[in-house]
Amino acid sequence: xxxxxxxxxxxxxxxxxxxxxxxxxxxxxxxxxxxxxxxxxxxxxxxxxxxxxxxxxxxxxxxxxxxxxxxxxxxxxxxxxxxxxxxxxxxxxxxxxxxxxxxxxxxxxxxxxxxxxxxxxxxxxxxxxxxxxxxxxxxxxxxxxxxxxxxxxxxxxxxxxxxxxxxxxxxxxxxxxxxxxxxxxxxxxxxxxxxxxxxxxxxxxx
Numbered sequence: 001x002x003x004x005x006x007x008x009x010x011x012x013x014x015x016x017x018x019x020x021x022x023x024x025x026x027x028x029x030x031x032x033x034x035x036x037x038x039x040x041x042x043x044x045x046x047x048x049x050x051x052x053x054x055x056x057x058x059x060x061x062x063x064x065x066x067x068x069x070x071x072x073x074x075x076x077x078x079x080x081x082x083x084x085x086x087x088x089x090x091x092x093x094x095x096x097x098x099x100x101x102x103x104x105x106x107x108x109x110x111x112x113x114x115x116x117x118x119x120x121x122x123x124x125x126x127x128x129x130x131x132x133x134x135x136x137x138x139x140x141x142x143x144x145x146x147x148x149x150x151x152x153x154x155x156x157x158x159x160x161x162x163x164x165x166x167x168x169x170x171x172x173x174x175x176x177x178x179x180x181x182x183x184x185x186x187x188x189x190x191x192x193x194x195x196x197x198x199x200x201x202x203x204x205x206x
Contacts, residue, residue, distance in 0.1 A: 018059060037050055101149070128164065129165055
């Protein structure tokens with residue numbers, strides 16, 4: 001039997017919660033539903049009732065059966081349990097650090113498109129590389145008081161920026177260097193950087 005596709009609203013809600021769970025690496029969907037059950041259900045706490053609750057509240061099932069009300073409740077529970085906890089731990093230094101890093105990314109070629117017929121690729125590469133230096137300086141200034149900032153930035157640097165730099169650190173000055181390929185990779189970095197900034201600004205309210 002073919003799975004019934006949820007409405008755009010339901011699909012968006014489910015995907016939103018899936019993304020939240022993906023980012024919260026210490027808990028998966030079953031663990032989250034178990035925690036939600038133990039925190040909110042006042043009676044019938046047993047293996048059978050827990051299994052029944054999880055089965056009825058799996059995201060695939062809620063999406064198939066068109067239950068935006070239940071999904072919204074789960075999202076609200078997640079935000080109260082995890083997102084607000086993160087905000088409570090966030091210091092003013094986290095926000096200051098995030099503001100500085102945001103300004104650097106937003107003003108550099110890492111996020112700002114350049115015309116293919118203009119610009120120097122070596123300069124572009126140096127500009128992207130400088131984000132590591134900016135990050136190190138921020139850590140030196142704020143040290144352990146910007147742990148939330150550091151947690152948010154390091155995946156971006158390691159998963160988006162470092163692979164790009166590793167690929168083009170040497171080839172850009174060699175005979176194997178391909179300008180069109182470099183610009184294509186740079187555009188991918190710019191798109192990823194804009195996605196990063198969107199979430200980053202929401203996290204730190206900047």
